Amino acid sequence: MSVPFHLLPADGAQSATRLDSLALCLLLLTGAVALILLVMMVVFCVRYRAASPANRAGAREKDLGLEVAWTLIPLLLFLGLYAWGAVDYAALYKPDPAATPVFVVAKQWMWKAEHRNGRREVGELHLPLGRPVRLVLTSQDVIHSFFVPDFRIKQDAVPGRYTSIGFTPSKAGEYRLYCAEFCGTEHAMMTGKIVVQPPSEFARWLAEGPRQPGMAQRGFALFRRYGCSGCHAAGSSVHAPDLTNLLGRRVHLQDGRELVADEAYVRDAILVPRKDVVAGYEAIMPSFAGQIGEEDLLAIIEYIRESGHDERAERP
Numbered sequence: 001m002s003v004p005f006h007l008l009p010a011d012g013a014q015s016a017t018r019l020d021s022l023a024l025c026l027l028l029l030t031g032a033v034a035l036i037l038l039v040m041m042v043v044f045c046v047r048y049r050a051a052s053p054a055n056r057a058g059a060r061e062k063d064l065g066l067e068v069a070w071t072l073i074p075l076l077l078f079l080g081l082y083a084w085g086a087v088d089y090a091a092l093y094k095p096d097p098a099a100t101p102v103f104v105v106a107k108q109w110m111w112k113a114e115h116r117n118g119r120r121e122v123g124e125l126h127l128p129l130g131r132p133v134r135l136v137l138t139s140q141d142v143i144h145s146f147f148v149p150d151f152r153i154k155q156d157a158v159p160g161r162y163t164s165i166g167f168t169p170s171k172a173g174e175y176r177l178y179c180a181e182f183c184g185t186e187h188a189m190m191t192g193k194i195v196v197q198p199p200s201e202f203a204r205w206l207a208e209g210p211r212q213p214g215m216a217q218r219g220f221a222l223f224r225r226y227g228c229s230g231c232h233a234a235g236s237s238v239h240a241p242d243l244t245n246l247l248g249r250r251v252h253l254q255d256g257r258e259l260v261a262d263e264a265y266v267r268d269a270i271l272v273p274r275k276d277v278v279a280g281y282e283a284i285m286p287s288f289a290g291q292i293g294e295e296d297l298l299a300i301i302e303y304i305r306e307s308g309h310d311e312r313a314e315r316p
């Protein structure tokens, strides 16, 4: 829906359109309720004021039907709005795991992004038009917040953990990125640019330009350098779980809990291995906290993800 006179920021993503419709409905509904009450109040005040000769016969002490109606109808309307909001909220903050992940690392005072093929950028984020993306965010220092008003999305980037947000850009163009969490002297300058391109143009951009080896490939080298492969490689003499296809897999833990492995789980498995010990294994994995930087961690996770999808990634 487009609103005239730029009352609202542009809408560059489906999330923006949906949120605007929800906000408009909320405004209309609450506006209508307020208006009806106000008009009735004024009308009754004037009509039945003490001096008025209006006919007061037939006034009802009780009307169960009326009372039930004015309770139930608004209740259902507002519960409907609640459900609508909950669905939109889940779409943003529990994004589809199949959406293309893009990794964003915040630090004082810049936004760094890395795409799965190893293409990196600072202060800019290129995204394909019409494709669902899922940002996986973290921070190297303090809490920052990734805020794109034109997409109506905001998600904190928190040191020591991953957060994510999913959305689908719906209009090509450039959009402003802000940090929405006061993070130090140059917080106000911690801005960036989101560039939404048609998929073919995006693919060209992704393939060109300065780039490291793909994230998974870098992750593979790190996997060996940190000695993970010593325990986790097939044929290792250590009894350690096979990590192929781990992301998205259901994991049973020693203490009886069960969860689906996502990036945050793998991250914790590496940094705080005692937290979630896999059922059937001994807690012998050492913690790598303080040894592996955020960007290397993301690369290792990408390697683990790809090792399930693409056999070649295991032997680059």
Ligand code: HEC
Binding pocket: 223, 226, 227, 228, 229, 230, 231, 232, 238, 239, 240, 241, 242, 243, 246, 251, 261, 266, 269, 270, 273, 274, 276, 277, 278, 281, 282, 283, 284, 285, 286, 288, 300
């Ligand atoms: C000393 C052997 C050893 C080393 C070295 C080691 N691990 Fe592990 N790892 C294990 C064992 C044993 C488990 C299962 C018990 C547990 O969850 O702590 C495990 C569990 C995991 C899990 C959870 C697996 C699942 O199925 O849910 C991940 C992910 C993982 N390790 C990644 C790594 C990475 C990445 C490295 C290198 C940075 C590494 N490990 C180094 C032994 C090791």
Ligand SMILES: [Cu+2]
Binding pocket: 106, 109, 143, 144, 145, 179, 180, 181, 182, 183, 187, 190
């Ligand atoms: Cu910031």
